[in-house]
Amino acid sequence: MIWKVIHWSINSLFWVALALFVTSMFSNRRSATARASGTVEFAPQWFGVWALVYVAIRMFFIAGGYLLHGLAEPLTFLTGALLGMACIGLVFMLPGTVLVTDSGLEEVLWLWRNNRIRWEEIVEINTERNGRTVTVIGASKTKIIHSSRLPDRPRFLFEIKRHCGENLPADFPNVDANNISPI
Numbered sequence: 001m002i003w004k005v006i007h008w009s010i011n012s013l014f015w016v017a018l019a020l021f022v023t024s025m026f027s028n029r030r031s032a033t034a035r036a037s038g039t040v041e042f043a044p045q046w047f048g049v050w051a052l053v054y055v056a057i058r059m060f061f062i063a064g065g066y067l068l069h070g071l072a073e074p075l076t077f078l079t080g081a082l083l084g085m086a087c088i089g090l091v092f093m094l095p096g097t098v099l100v101t102d103s104g105l106e107e108v109l110w111l112w113r114n115n116r117i118r119w120e121e122i123v124e125i126n127t128e129r130n131g132r133t134v135t136v137i138g139a140s141k142t143k144i145i146h147s148s149r150l151p152d153r154p155r156f157l158f159e160i161k162r163h164c165g166e167n168l169p170a171d172f173p174n175v176d177a178n179n180i181s182p183i
Contacts, residue, residue, distance in 0.1 A: 014058045020051035030151035038102060040159055042150045044095040056090040059083055095149045100159040105136055107144045115142050119163045127157070136160070 033041040066080025096109040104118035117138035124137040132148040134156060146156045161168060 010058075014055065017051040017054040017058075020047055021055055023048070032152040032155045040100040040155065042098040042100075042146060042152060042156060044097070044149050044151075048149070049094060052090060052094060056087050059087040059090065063087055095147070098144060098146050098150060098156070100156070100163075105144050115144050117142055117144055122164060122167075125160065125164075125168070134160075 030045070033043065035041060063080045063083035063086075066076055066083060068080075070076030070078075070080050092111065094110040096107045099106040099108065104116060104121070106117075107115040109115070117136060121139040122136060123139050124135075126133075126135040126137070128134075132153055134146040134153065136144045136146075138144075146153065150156075
């Protein structure tokens with residue numbers, strides 16, 4: 001009886017974590033965090049990151065069960081392999097934190113090395129008006145992406161405008177400094 005309760009609670013926790021992950025992807029109304037050092041931090045919601053990690057771990061065990069029991073059945077084995085690849089994809093979806101410093105932009109990633117672009121090295125800035133994604137490309141083809149999973153897109157555009165100034169193209173989104181939330 002106790003094992004049924006444990007199994008039911010783990011199953012329920014999986015669905016709660018999946019709902020938290022989806023919620024964190026689509027409802028991001030937070031402000032960026034200004035540090036005392038002058039750095040502005042655009043970090044994802046912590047509960048969304050931990051929910052994603054839990055969902056990936058749970059999917060890993062589900063995929064392992066399919067792979068283990070599917071050795072005689074090709075379709076079951078294929079299902080396990082696809083779930084395993086989806087689990088690996090989820091782990092690589094972990095969002096990084098974008099930092100705006102006086103020297104440039106930095107993206108702190110979980111599994112890869114950090115990306116840095118100095119303000120003088122910025123070659124291109126792509127802004128998607130509907131997609132809410134800003135991609136900054138450096139001289140060495142390094143990309144830093146501020147996606148919709150990170151907070152405060154207007155503040156990020158304001159910081160780019162403040163540091164790059166006259167080097168921005170004419171079609172760069174107009175950001176009103178009065179609409180930036182005080183931190």
